[in-house]
Every structure is written in structure tokens, then in C-alpha cells.
Amino acid sequence: MTAETMFYWSLAATALGLVVIGIWGVLTRKNILRIALAFTLADTGVNLILVWSGFLPNRAAPIIDSSVTTVVDPLPQALVLTSIVIGVAVAALFVVVGVLASRKSGSADVRRMKELRW
Template identity: 40%
Template structure:
């Protein structure tokens, strides 16, 4: 199961790199969001996909699941959501000001007269 998750994370990350290298600002934002999801999946896979009990100390439990990867992923999801919201607001504002979301056209800054 872990090998399958590694391949899925690799595919997600490769698609996100392709989107980040495009010229459209919306594709770049979608690419960064997919990149964060791919990293979350990699963190979960590196933590180990195993079955076990809750990490509460009781007698008779030999296998338990490590809660640290889930805590890291939960924190990373919140941070990724905030960064994505900021990127979307920034993209909307730049589209309203410049009239385009193409990065090649954004390079030419109009001079104030």
C-alpha cells in the first residue's frame, strides 16, 4: 500500500510542478495547492501506513499508530489553506489592476504619467 501511495504522491507532485511552470497565475495557484497536497500525502506515507490502536497507554496494546505525522499534516493543511487564500486574493487584485493573469504580460509595468 505504501508503494502505491508513493507513486500517487509522485504523480501529484509532477502535475503540480508542470502547473507551477505555466504562465497563467491561476494555474500556478492550483499547482501550489496540489504541491501541498502531494507533500501531505508523502508525510502520511513516511509516517507509516499501519493498523494499530490509539496511542493511549493501556495494558495489552503492542501496536499503536504514531500521531505525529497526522498532527504535522493537520498544521500543514491549515497553513496551505491560508497561503492559497492569500494567493487567490493577490491574483484577483492583480487581475483587477492589470487586466490579465498572464505573467508575461505582467512584466511590463505601466509608468504613471
């Protein structure tokens, strides 16, 4: 296994592991803010997977100047650029709704929130 292959697949394994850990946290944690944190982790992992899908080793960043001949795919990066900013706005909404729900039920525990039960 060459260094290039290890570089490429270690990035993919990190991103997939982050998504898996985030989904596990969303499913099993009990505090509403902890669930929001796990959601943010899964969001970061999905962004990593999207950028990885356009990544080719041994190429340069997609900013053309005289020293660059081959670049990576710019299209997934452009998608992720907006996805990050929208992700933080959605996290803000998540936190506000979570705070309101915890005020209504008197606790941050999702087991006591009838609306959020599963």
C-alpha cells in the same frame, strides 16, 4: 511482490506523482489562478508524503483503546494537521494577490505581469 508491498509503494508513488504534476503546472501554466490550483495540488502531495513517512502497514490508527496494541507514528500526522489549515490560508492569500495583479495588468495571463515574469 506481496500485496503489502504494493499497498505501501502505490501510496508513495501517488504522492510523488502529485508533487511532480503540481510543480510542472506551476512552471508551465499561464493563468494566475491555474498556477494557484497547481500550487494547491503540490501542497496536497507534500502532505501525503509526510503522512506516508510515518505509516507502517498492518497497524492501527493512533487512538488507543482496548482493542489496539500497535499503532502508527503520530508525529508526522500532527505536523500535517496544522500544515493543511495553513495551506488553505496561504492559498487564499495567493488568490487575493493574483486577483490584484490581474486587475493591475488587465489580464489574468502571467506573461503580461512584469513583476511575475520568469
